[in-house]
Amino acid sequence: MIQIHNKKDCSGCSACANICPKNCIKMERDEMGFVYPKVDADVCINCGRCETVCPILSPAKENSPLAVIGAKNRDESVRSTSSSGGTFFELAKEIISRGGIVYGCALDSELVARHIGVETAEDLSNLKGSKYVQSDVGTTYREVKKYLMDGREVLYSGTPCQIAGLKNYLGKSYDNLLLVDVLCHGVPSPGVFADYLDYLSERFGAKPISVNFRNKEKSWKRLYFEVKFDNGKRYFTFCGYDRYMSMFLNNISLRPSCYDCRFTTVNRQGDITLGDFWGIGRKYPERDDDKGISLIIVNSEKGKNAYESISGKFDAFDSDIDTAKAGQLILSSSVKKHASYDEFFRLYTEQGIEKAAKTTVYIPGKLKRRYEMSKRWALDLARKILKKGY
Ligand SMILES: Cc1cc2nc3c(=O)[nH]c(=O)nc-3n(C[C@H](O)[C@H](O)[C@H](O)COP(=O)(O)OP(=O)(O)OC[C@H]3O[C@@H](n4cnc5c(N)ncnc54)[C@H](O)[C@@H]3O)c2cc1C
Ligand code: SF4
Numbered sequence: 084m085i086q087i088h089n090k091k092d093c094s095g096c097s098a099c100a101n102i103c104p105k106n107c108i109k110m111e112r113d114e115m116g117f118v119y120p121k122v123d124a125d126v127c128i129n130c131g132r133c134e135t136v137c138p139i140l141s142p143a144k145e146n147s148p149l150a151v152i153g154a155k156n157r158d159e160s161v162r163s164t165s166s167s168g169g170t171f172f173e174l175a176k177e178i179i180s181r182g183g184i185v186y187g188c189a190l191d192s193e194l195v196a197r198h199i200g201v202e203t204a205e206d207l208s209n210l211k212g213s214k215y216v217q218s219d220v221g222t223t224y225r226e227v228k229k230y231l232m233d234g235r236e237v238l239y240s241g242t243p244c245q246i247a248g249l250k251n252y253l254g255k256s257y258d259n260l261l262l263v264d265v266l267c268h269g270v271p272s273p274g275v276f277a278d279y280l281d282y283l284s285e286r287f288g289a290k291p292i293s294v295n296f297r298n299k300e301k302s303w304k305r306l307y308f309e310v311k312f313d314n315g316k317r318y319f320t321f322c323g324y325d326r327y328m329s330m331f332l333n334n335i336s337l338r339p340s341c342y343d344c345r346f347t348t349v350n351r352q353g354d355i356t357l358g359d360f361w362g363i364g365r366k367y368p369e370r371d372d373d374k375g376i377s378l379i380i381v382n383s384e385k386g387k388n389a390y391e392s393i394s395g396k397f398d399a400f401d402s403d404i405d406t407a408k409a410g411q412l413i414l415s416s417s418v419k420k421h422a423s424y425d426e427f428f429r430l431y432t433e434q435g436i437e438k439a440a441k442t443t444v445y446i447p448g449k450l451k452r453r454y455e456m457s458k459r460w461a462l463d464l465a466r467k468i469l470k471k472g473y
């Protein structure tokens with residue numbers, strides 16, 4: 084039976100819990116707020132399936148890149164509500180228009196990130212946008228297998244470790260399954276996220292009703308974080324001035340497995356890989372309007388066909404894997420643990436989120452923020468005049 088001796092050796096993909104014939108594996112949260120499998124040894128029959136399905140113990144087959152594309156969705160209403168160039172939405176809509184079902188991450192009514200299946204274009208808005216917290220895949224691998232065996236088309240999207248978990252769970256490839264992995268440098272703790280929302284709730288005297296981790300009304304490259312509350316109030320701030328997003332972007336609050344990620348390679352788990360085309364403005368300043376450009380890596384013939392069927396929706400250009408790698412360190416290596424990682428989680432478990440975040444994350448005061456923001460504004464203006472990107 085599966086046993087986790089070192090936390091970095093479990094990405095929390097839940098493939099083991101999905102495959103267990105006795106349903107005796109529960110995914111349980113540890114003190115850091117991440118889930119790990121826990122086996123009920125009294126029910127376990129020692130069949131070993133949980134070990135053979137684990138993508139950390141038995142790596143899933145990878146695909147090599149066939150093409151690299153930069154793309155902006157021509158529909159501004161889709162691009163502005165997606166995190167990057169709005170590619171996922173078009174891939175998903177196409178599958179739904181053919182009667183298929185699309186799986187991805189949504190925030191539920193309690194703002195918990197979960198994988199769900201969606202069958203209508205209207206419901207797709209729940210899957211749009213990055214949720215920067217680990218998503219619970221639940222029993223979706225089981226559902227997917229059932230749909231695939233019924234002959235239904237399925238698109239499953241997620242982090243590379245989730246896609247690897249699903250592939251091992253299925254055990255064979257299906258023509259009617261399209262796999263989409265997002266470039267992923269790591270997932271923050273769901274426990275930390277929930278506690279942070281409680282902290283904001285106290286500050287604003289109201290219940291949070293929605294979270295947008297990447298509100299793009301001001302910028303794509305400079306991330307802005309937004310939370311709306313049930314009393315009509317809104318918290319909206321540059322990510323560098325929000326403690327949750329600062330912890331995520333500075334690699335303080337990520338899952339232990341993310342610092343030793345087995346998926347940080349150009350050889351991908353999905354038929355298509357989606358990310359932000361970071362750094363593209365340096366090479367092609369004229370292409371970068373700061374509203375979002377997708378980096379699309381096509382990894383299989385199936386992925387190629389899927390992209391071709393939606394390519395008319397985009398202003399797109401061909402690129403190459405070296406250009407992609409130049410803006411994405413995670414195509415070559417895992418992120419490094421922040422020096423305050425252990426201190427953060429020690430304080431979090433002993434004294435709670437507020438103490439841990441305030442001790443380990445520096446947020447400049449109002450005056451300094453104003454000065455920094457005007458410096459950025461001036462820099463952007465100069466870049467615009469000199470036609471230089473970043
Ligand atoms: C935790 C995380 C870390 C990321 N890190 C990077 C990075 O370092 N560099 C980079 O270029 N891109 C990163 N991305 C990907 C990027 O943020 C966009 O998701 C991606 O470019 C797709 O954008 P889009 O505009 O096509 O569609 P969007 O509508 O913005 O993307 C939605 C897609 O993201 C998936 N998704 C959203 N949240 C989660 C989640 N918590 N777990 C699993 N899947 C999720 C949905 O299922 C859907 O497939 C990350 C995404 C996540 C979720
Ligand atoms: S060995 Fe088999 S029965 Fe036991 S936990 Fe693993 S999958 Fe379940």
Ligand code: SF4
Pocket residue numbers: 085092093094095096097098099100120133136137138139140248
């Ligand atoms: S990586 Fe996935 S399959 Fe392996 S032990 Fe962790 S949750 Fe289970």
Ligand code: SF4
Pocket residue numbers: 094242243244245267268269270338340341342344345346
């Ligand atoms: S960094 Fe690696 S281990 Fe962590 S969530 Fe992303 S793919 Fe999974």
